Every structure is written in C-alpha cells, then in structure tokens.
Amino acid sequence: MVSSYEDIHFLEETLGFWKQLNQSQKMKLQNIIIKKSFLPGESMHSNSEYCSGLYLIHTGQVRAYIVSESGKEITLYRLFDRDVCIFSASCIMRNIAFDIHVEVEKDTTTFLIPTPEFQKLSDEVIAVQKFTNDLMASRFSDVMWIMEQALFTSFDKRLASFLLEQSVVDASEELKITHEKIANHMGSAREVVTRMLKYFQNEGVIELQRGTIKILNRKLLERWSNSYGSNNT
Amino acid sequence: MVSSYEDIHFLEETLGFWKQLNQSQKMKLQNIIIKKSFLPGESMHSNSEYCSGLYLIHTGQVRAYIVSESGKEITLYRLFDRDVCIFSASCIMRNIAFDIHVEVEKDTTTFLIPTPEFQKLSDEVIAVQKFTNDLMASRFSDVMWIMEQALFTSFDKRLASFLLEQSVVDASEELKITHEKIANHMGSAREVVTRMLKYFQNEGVIELQRGTIKILNRKLLERWSNSYGSNNT
Incomplete structure (x- = not known):
C-alpha cells in the first residue's frame, strides 16, 4: 500500500x-x-x-x-x-x-x-x-x-561501447568487473574478451589491473566505439 | 474501398x-x-x-x-x-x-x-x-x-533449419535459391554458406546443382536442425 x-x-x-x-x-x-x-x-x-x-x-x-x-x-x-x-x-x-x-x-x-x-x-x-x-x-x-x-558490429567496437556505458553506469573511470562478466553481458567468451582488452591495453586506451579495468584515454575509446565497423566476430 | x-x-x-x-x-x-x-x-x-x-x-x-x-x-x-x-x-x-x-x-x-x-x-x-x-x-x-x-545456435543447425523452412515455403524439395540469397537471409557471408552446403552435400543430405539445392535426405536434415548446438559461428 x-x-x-x-x-x-x-x-x-x-x-x-x-x-x-x-x-x-x-x-x-x-x-x-x-x-x-x-x-x-x-x-x-x-x-x-x-x-x-x-x-x-x-x-x-x-x-x-x-x-x-x-x-x-x-x-x-x-x-x-x-x-x-x-x-x-x-x-x-x-x-x-x-x-x-x-x-x-x-x-x-x-x-x-x-x-x-x-x-x-x-x-x-x-x-x-x-x-x-x-x-x-x-x-x-x-x-x-x-x-x-x-550481428552487424565488429567486436572491438562493441567492447569499446560496453566499457564506455559501464563507466557511465558506475560513474567511474575504474571499472570493477571481471572479463567473465563482460563476456556474459555481450554473449561472448571470456577468452575473446581478454584478448581484445589486452589489445586495448597495448594501444594505451585502458590499463588492466587485478579485478579492475582503468580507462586511460576516453577520447580514443569513444573514437573506437564510433568507428565504422561491420565485421561479425 | x-x-x-x-x-x-x-x-x-x-x-x-x-x-x-x-x-x-x-x-x-x-x-x-x-x-x-x-x-x-x-x-x-x-x-x-x-x-x-x-x-x-x-x-x-x-x-x-x-x-x-x-x-x-x-x-x-x-x-x-x-x-x-x-x-x-x-x-x-x-x-x-x-x-x-x-x-x-x-x-x-x-x-x-x-x-x-x-x-x-x-x-x-x-x-x-x-x-x-x-x-x-x-x-x-x-x-x-x-x-x-x-547468437546461440551453431551455423550448421541454423542452415539446416533454413533449408527445411524454405522447402515448406516453396512446397518443394528442390530449392531455387542462390547461396548469396541464403547468406542475406541469415546475416552471413556467401562463402560461409557455400562451405557449409558443400559439407552437407558430402554427408549425402543435399545435392548442389546449378541454381538449385536438392534435399536428398530430409530425415537427416531434420535431425541436424534439432541437434543440440551452442557454438556461435
């Protein structure tokens, strides 16, 4: 009542x-x-x-x-x-x-x-x-x-969008989320997520720490998520 | 009116x-x-x-x-x-x-x-x-x-289901459809469709002719489409 x-x-x-x-x-x-x-x-x-x-x-x-x-x-x-x-x-x-x-x-x-x-x-x-x-x-x-x-967007673009959305939801640049959980959200496998996150790290976009993903270069991540992509990974 | x-x-x-x-x-x-x-x-x-x-x-x-x-x-x-x-x-x-x-x-x-x-x-x-x-x-x-x-079903299972559905729609065991068109229906690429169709042909399920796919063994195709699959190809 x-x-x-x-x-x-x-x-x-x-x-x-x-x-x-x-x-x-x-x-x-x-x-x-x-x-x-x-x-x-x-x-x-x-x-x-x-x-x-x-x-x-x-x-x-x-x-x-x-x-x-x-x-x-x-x-x-x-x-x-x-x-x-x-x-x-x-x-x-x-x-x-x-x-x-x-x-x-x-x-x-x-x-x-x-x-x-x-x-x-x-x-x-x-x-x-x-x-x-x-x-x-x-x-x-x-x-x-x-x-x-x-179905239509490449995995790198989707992952970049996901990280940006997550940082808005958490109101933080340090995301406390496991690779396993990200995989569940995206209907993907943990190994695929880890591989792409490491690639982002090598590009200087994020930094991987124990249990945390730190966004280092938001601009670059945004450009990634907006980039034209049509592969189906 | x-x-x-x-x-x-x-x-x-x-x-x-x-x-x-x-x-x-x-x-x-x-x-x-x-x-x-x-x-x-x-x-x-x-x-x-x-x-x-x-x-x-x-x-x-x-x-x-x-x-x-x-x-x-x-x-x-x-x-x-x-x-x-x-x-x-x-x-x-x-x-x-x-x-x-x-x-x-x-x-x-x-x-x-x-x-x-x-x-x-x-x-x-x-x-x-x-x-x-x-x-x-x-x-x-x-x-x-x-x-x-x-997202959840393996490509062989989806393609088998598609061929069965198409044969119902066309009311025929001989499907007049190009590999390109099947790819469009399924959000896939022509090469991927062709590869899997050839595999089906080798298994004796279908026969590929010019512009036609002939269903040879409907039972087997049905078993294929119902088989448990969860790969994302």
Missing part, C-alpha cells in the same frame, strides 16, 4: 496513465501496490510462466537478459530509477513467446502492481493499453539495437 | 477487433481501405519515417528484414495470407526507434488501412489497442527467436 505524498507523486511520474484514472481506480491501485526490496544478485523475474506483475523501479538498477541452453548470456537492456519492468507481467500480453530474465545489480526498491489488478485496468482504460504498447515498443527497440550490434 | 461479402468476411477474419466496432466505424473503415497489389521484389515498407498504414496481406508472401550500414541483411520474419504488417504503421507507435524493411517475395494483394484512420480507431476503441499490442508482441517474439538463433 502507498499513501505518502512522495509515493503518489512517484506513481504520477512513472505511470503515464495515472491522470486518466478516476478517483476510485487510483485508490484501488494505491491500496493494492506492494513495496518490495531486492538485493544485488537476486532475481526479479525469470520465467514467462511466472508472472508477478508490473514492477516500478523506485531506486536501483536491474538488467534484463536471455540465456542459451548452454548457459551463454546476453544483456538486452538495463532499468534504472523510475523505469518500469514490463516482462514480469508478460502473461497479460498474449503472443509473448520468449523468456527474459531480470537480475538485480544494485540495491533496488520497487512498487509492484500485481498482475490481476494491472490486467483489470488494461481492460478498462485505453490509456493503460497505450502505456503497455509504448513500453513494449521501447523494449523492442532496445532489443533491436542489441541485435544489430551483435 | 471494399464492399463484397468476401472482402468483409476477410476483414472479420483478419482484424481481431472488427466485431468490437460499431456500424459507423465499420462503414468508415470499408470506405477508406485501399486495395494494393505488389510484384515480387517491390518494397512494401522501407523506413520508419514513411508510414503508409496497416497492410493486411490478402494473398502472397513478404519478408521483413534489417540491413547493416554495409548492406548485410538478416530476415526477421515472413508474412503470408491473412497476416498483418504492423511496421508500415510504426509511426503511430511511439518509442519504435528502428527501421524494418518489408520486401515482397511473391505476387501479393493487400488491403491498406491508411495511418490516420487506424490512429483514430486506436484512440477510440480499446480492442484496437489490444490488437496492436498482440501484433507487436508476436513480432517481438519472432525477433527474439531469430536473435537467439543467431
């Missing part, structure tokens, strides 16, 4: 359809919402059959990814403060026939709208359908971008 | 929301619909900025694909009789930030619902929003499948 002014303001900001609800719908929603906290490493969603509802990220960071039968992963997108996790309510969208996993990366607090209530609102309010539509289109676009990257 | 009994029956079958429209909305839709025919090789849609509307495929076959800067293609999905092409109306979906190309493969007849009319219906009728939602979820699933194939 949410009732404080801050919480309701958060709902207003996060749910594009809030203003289109009538007073009774708003009250019902406030009463039904569950506040949930997650620790890094916990799973927020892991199977298309399990369908808890719509998670509104209050604060924190989660990543959505897919896994192959052999355990290979690729990160599809990340969600931050005020983002909405739609795939934890995927059962209300007919025709969704794939599994997305959502894993918590930093301490995360959420507001959960349970599936039955969200389903009911979707059936009643056209603005809720539009909201779902917009969310899905947005995630679809994220996934298309990742797919184009993975 | 459509008015015959057959055409209206087609709309009823194709548009999941038809029965939720009132008489005036149905009449308006019938009057505004444009019948359009396409020849093989013609483009039905090619840019997210150009937004003709919702194409209902009456008869025929089209394929949706993406293209890299360097001209590399990968097929995302195909549409057949009674399928609906949503991305030619992508402008009405906010947050769609990618370009899909739709190319006609066989003689195709369509009913086009122009964008403004479809937009208006979407704003008025909740069932139209749901219809769009279901369509998008369905295409999203297609794309996720292709992505998982491309």
Whole structure:
C-alpha cells in the first residue's frame, strides 16, 4: 500500500496513465501496490510462466537478459530509477513467446502492481493499453539495437561501447568487473574478451589491473566505439 | 474501398477487433481501405519515417528484414495470407526507434488501412489497442527467436533449419535459391554458406546443382536442425 505524498507523486511520474484514472481506480491501485526490496544478485523475474506483475523501479538498477541452453548470456537492456519492468507481467500480453530474465545489480526498491489488478485496468482504460504498447515498443527497440550490434558490429567496437556505458553506469573511470562478466553481458567468451582488452591495453586506451579495468584515454575509446565497423566476430 | 461479402468476411477474419466496432466505424473503415497489389521484389515498407498504414496481406508472401550500414541483411520474419504488417504503421507507435524493411517475395494483394484512420480507431476503441499490442508482441517474439538463433545456435543447425523452412515455403524439395540469397537471409557471408552446403552435400543430405539445392535426405536434415548446438559461428 502507498499513501505518502512522495509515493503518489512517484506513481504520477512513472505511470503515464495515472491522470486518466478516476478517483476510485487510483485508490484501488494505491491500496493494492506492494513495496518490495531486492538485493544485488537476486532475481526479479525469470520465467514467462511466472508472472508477478508490473514492477516500478523506485531506486536501483536491474538488467534484463536471455540465456542459451548452454548457459551463454546476453544483456538486452538495463532499468534504472523510475523505469518500469514490463516482462514480469508478460502473461497479460498474449503472443509473448520468449523468456527474459531480470537480475538485480544494485540495491533496488520497487512498487509492484500485481498482475490481476494491472490486467483489470488494461481492460478498462485505453490509456493503460497505450502505456503497455509504448513500453513494449521501447523494449523492442532496445532489443533491436542489441541485435544489430551483435550481428552487424565488429567486436572491438562493441567492447569499446560496453566499457564506455559501464563507466557511465558506475560513474567511474575504474571499472570493477571481471572479463567473465563482460563476456556474459555481450554473449561472448571470456577468452575473446581478454584478448581484445589486452589489445586495448597495448594501444594505451585502458590499463588492466587485478579485478579492475582503468580507462586511460576516453577520447580514443569513444573514437573506437564510433568507428565504422561491420565485421561479425 | 471494399464492399463484397468476401472482402468483409476477410476483414472479420483478419482484424481481431472488427466485431468490437460499431456500424459507423465499420462503414468508415470499408470506405477508406485501399486495395494494393505488389510484384515480387517491390518494397512494401522501407523506413520508419514513411508510414503508409496497416497492410493486411490478402494473398502472397513478404519478408521483413534489417540491413547493416554495409548492406548485410538478416530476415526477421515472413508474412503470408491473412497476416498483418504492423511496421508500415510504426509511426503511430511511439518509442519504435528502428527501421524494418518489408520486401515482397511473391505476387501479393493487400488491403491498406491508411495511418490516420487506424490512429483514430486506436484512440477510440480499446480492442484496437489490444490488437496492436498482440501484433507487436508476436513480432517481438519472432525477433527474439531469430536473435537467439543467431547468437546461440551453431551455423550448421541454423542452415539446416533454413533449408527445411524454405522447402515448406516453396512446397518443394528442390530449392531455387542462390547461396548469396541464403547468406542475406541469415546475416552471413556467401562463402560461409557455400562451405557449409558443400559439407552437407558430402554427408549425402543435399545435392548442389546449378541454381538449385536438392534435399536428398530430409530425415537427416531434420535431425541436424534439432541437434543440440551452442557454438556461435
């Protein structure tokens, strides 16, 4: 249940359809919402059959990814403060026939709208359908971008982009991340990542330390990530 | 404009929301619909900025694909009789930030619902929003499948699946398709396709003739496509 002014303001900001609800719908929603906290490493969603509802990220960071039968992963997108996790309510969208996993990366607090209530609102309010539509289109676009990257962009360019993104996410030039983890994010193998990181180090772009990747020349890294490339490594 | 009994029956079958429209909305839709025919090789849609509307495929076959800067293609999905092409109306979906190309493969007849009319219906009728939602979820699933194939499945398995699918589409065991075209469908290079086809030939699965691939042992090809594989070639 949410009732404080801050919480309701958060709902207003996060749910594009809030203003289109009538007073009774708003009250019902406030009463039904569950506040949930997650620790890094916990799973927020892991199977298309399990369908808890719509998670509104209050604060924190989660990543959505897919896994192959052999355990290979690729990160599809990340969600931050005020983002909405739609795939934890995927059962209300007919025709969704794939599994997305959502894993918590930093301490995360959420507001959960349970599936039955969200389903009911979707059936009643056209603005809720539009909201779902917009969310899905947005995630679809994220996934298309990742797919184009993975299929059409050379590995050096992708790795440079990844390091730059990671340094924005961590707000630091020193990235505390293992080569194994980078490989998981990119759907690649650890050896391939290590080889390319060593190449970047030889070029003076980064410095590899124990458990840390230090960005030495950001400009060069940016130029790398923007360079035209079309190999499929 | 459509008015015959057959055409209206087609709309009823194709548009999941038809029965939720009132008489005036149905009449308006019938009057505004444009019948359009396409020849093989013609483009039905090619840019997210150009937004003709919702194409209902009456008869025929089209394929949706993406293209890299360097001209590399990968097929995302195909549409057949009674399928609906949503991305030619992508402008009405906010947050769609990618370009899909739709190319006609066989003689195709369509009913086009122009964008403004479809937009208006979407704003008025909740069932139209749901219809769009279901369509998008369905295409999203297609794309996720292709992505998982491309990233997680070994090339021999993918090529075997492609040949089997193509023989269903063509309703023939003799596929009239060039190695170049297969490479385009799969986001690969011609040389890679040729190498693997020759390997299949050596294994007695197919026979390569001038401009034709003949399936000799369908069972073996099926076993190939179902075999567990997780290399990324």
